[in-house]
Amino acid sequence: MPEPRIEHPGDAIVRVTRSCICGSDLHLFHGLVPDTRVGSTFGHEFCGVVEEVGPAVRNLKVGDAVLVPFNIFCGTCWFCERELYSNCHNVNPEATAVGGIYGYSHTTGGYAGGQAERVRVPMADIGPTVIPEDISLDDAVLLTDAFPTGYQAAEMGDIRENDTVVVFGAGPVGIFAAKSAWLLGAGRVIVVDEVDYRLDFVRRFAHCETVNFRDVRDMAVHLKKMTDGLGPDVCIDAVGAEASGSALQRLTGVHLMLQAGAATVLHWAINSVRKGGTVSIVGVYGPTFNAVPIGNALNKGLTLRMNQASVKRHLPRLIEHVRAGRVKPSEVITHRIPLEHVADAYHIFSSKLDGCIKTVLTM
Numbered sequence: 122m123p124e125p126r127i128e129h130p131g132d133a134i135v136r137v138t139r140s141c142i143c144g145s146d147l148h149l150f151h152g153l154v155p156d157t158r159v160g161s162t163f164g165h166e167f168c169g170v171v172e173e174v175g176p177a178v179r180n181l182k183v184g185d186a187v188l189v190p191f192n193i194f195c196g197t198c199w200f201c202e203r204e205l206y207s208n209c210h211n212v213n214p215e216a217t218a219v220g221g222i223y224g225y226s227h228t229t230g231g232y233a234g235g236q237a238e239r240v241r242v243p244m245a246d247i248g249p250t251v252i253p254e255d256i257s258l259d260d261a262v263l264l265t266d267a268f269p270t271g272y273q274a275a276e277m278g279d280i281r282e283n284d285t286v287v288v289f290g291a292g293p294v295g296i297f298a299a300k301s302a303w304l305l306g307a308g309r310v311i312v313v314d315e316v317d318y319r320l321d322f323v324r325r326f327a328h329c330e331t332v333n334f335r336d337v338r339d340m341a342v343h344l345k346k347m348t349d350g351l352g353p354d355v356c357i358d359a360v361g362a363e364a365s366g367s368a369l370q371r372l373t374g375v376h377l378m379l380q381a382g383a384a385t386v387l388h389w390a391i392n393s394v395r396k397g398g399t400v401s402i403v404g405v406y407g408p409t410f411n412a413v414p415i416g417n418a419l420n421k422g423l424t425l426r427m428n429q430a431s432v433k434r435h436l437p438r439l440i441e442h443v444r445a446g447r448v449k450p451s452e453v454i455t456h457r458i459p460l461e462h463v464a465d466a467y468h469i470f471s472s473k474l475d476g477c478i479k480t481v482l483t484m
């Protein structure tokens with residue numbers, strides 16, 4: 122790829138020091154996100170050092186170590202004023218819904234991503250945050266997406282004191298959602314996945330209960346049995362679109378023909394949560410429509426909440442949690458792989474080999 126260069130007065134060029142692979146990248150990798158073009162650079166979770174700034178940049182200077190939230194946003198539009206940075210109206214105005222995201226197809230603006238040595242950072246005065254001296258780079262890179270997204274998932278669950286929260290997915294996002302559920306007052310946290318090493322990890326990291334869905338015949342019945350017959354108060358979807366896998370095959374009533382649009386987790390979440398409960402969705406759905414049991418949701422009087430995370434909104438609070446030692450985000454890092462072996466890194470992460478939870482690409 123050609124070296125990035127300043128294209129607008131508000132741009133900066135950042136030399137990447139840490140870059141992660143995310144479950145969202147797997148949706149690109151599996152071809153589930155429309156308008157993913159050959160020749161684009163992936164990567165929306167990175168931190169680095171500012172190498173060059175455009176003439177309009179005031180808040181950053183050459184040499185600053187920054188963490189860069191995955192959203193690209195203007196900071197001034199109707200949505201940004203309400204801290205809905207992921208829905209910024211000015212960065213990706215052609216799209217009807219989502220704002221800009223680094224390295225995430227032309228549906229989110231076609232910006233080059235940070236799985237690279239250098240990256241152009243547009244609106245550099247708005248998104249990047251100078252990394253505080255007492256925050257390590259490994260913790261910082263997890264503040265660009267995985268931890269804030271898990272936190273927002275829990276926040277959108279409107280958790281009340283002592284609520285029972287079920288998190289579907291024990292990837293990095295689900296792991297941080299489970300941890301965040303405690304921070305927000307949950308009384309019980311249960312994480313569901315099929316990958317035992319991830320369930321082992323989340324039990325240690327977030328002190329929660331776990332369910333391996335391979336051992337369960339009917340998810341709603343099982344979770345109701347675990348929760349006095351009512352069902353959990355809050356269900357969080359930290360899985361999203363599934364490319365394949367055993368979960369889909371377990372979903373009765375959904376023909377495989379619908380596979381691209383079927384969402385096992387949404388069925389499980391909506392059918393399990395107690396009446397009047399909340400389903401919070403951060404799992405990403407690449408296809409524009411999905412098979413969702415909306416009739417059940419209506420009859421149960423559920424609240425459904427969802428969004429791409431607005432990372433910057435959460436940073437002050439999450440940096441405090443890291444400082445206070447309540448959360449050590451970098452504990453989820455299992456692999457460090459040089460950028461030139463990025464193809465192997467995708468293979469390991471995608472196939473869940475070698476105990477992989479989070480991979481950092483090193484430069």
Ligand code: NAD
Nearest residue numbers: 144145290292293294314359360361368403404405429430
């Ligand atoms: P990941 O791929 O590491 O983890 C997903 C986990 O879900 C895996 O461990 C998998 O075994 C498990 N799983 C698959 N089907 C399941 C099912 N039916 N029930 C329970 N678990 C199941 O991904 P991640 O990095 O943790 O990201 C999780 C999701 O969050 C992805 O969809 C990703 O795109 C999305 N995401 C959203 C945002 C946002 O802002 N909304 C930001 C980051 C990631």
Ligand code: ZN
Nearest residue numbers: 143145166266
């Ligand atoms: Zn991500």
Ligand code: ZN
Nearest residue numbers: 195198201209
């Ligand atoms: Zn905006």
